[in-house]
Amino acid sequence: DAGVIQSPRHEVTEMGQEVTLRCKPISGHDYLFWYRQTMMRGLELLIYFNNNVPIDDSGMPEDRFSAKMPNASFSTLKIQPSEPRDSAVYFCASSVDSREQYFGPGTRLTVT
């Protein structure tokens, strides 16, 4: 199995631009999680899906952030408009039973 796949691995964009991060979970996993990691705040859960349905988005910082999961093999996290404080590493993770989560390699986002 290829594991959780994230793209792009690195993204550099200017403030105000739209950013879309992509994730392909492990086949057969029915939970998908989006996390953000920063030095200041550590790992934060942004949102998670079960069977493609958003269950808890209480960690999404602002309305500028949105996430979708149109099918079992694809999810996106969108930031519009982006701001420098959004600079972080964004991880996607998937799991079968929602506890033992498998993480992707992350997307390092830099907003200038």
Next chain:
Amino acid sequence: AQSVTQLDSHVSVSEGTPVLLRCNYSSSYSPSLFWYVQHPNKGLQLLLKYTSAATLVKGINGFEAEFKKSETSFHLTKPSAHMSDAAEYFCVVSGTGFQKLVFGTGTRLLVSP
């Protein structure tokens, strides 16, 4: 609510010496506990998990952890450190039923030759 406290932000050891990374947890329920490792510029990898079976849990790469309910601890150990063990380690707790995973602040393990 569940929480974990990693007692050391940094731990330094010499190659070949034992490793001890400390974690205390707080949980209203019988918890599930995990240790994840993150190597530089990599994602998080599950090292081991405790889910109410044996209290001594063996993981990958020679790591193990012991669940001690009386001490609310779940410390990670390894008999002999290797240079490749240098990484950030996260203690994580989850409650019964689905609960969000709650991550500790991490412990950076430094291994010197």
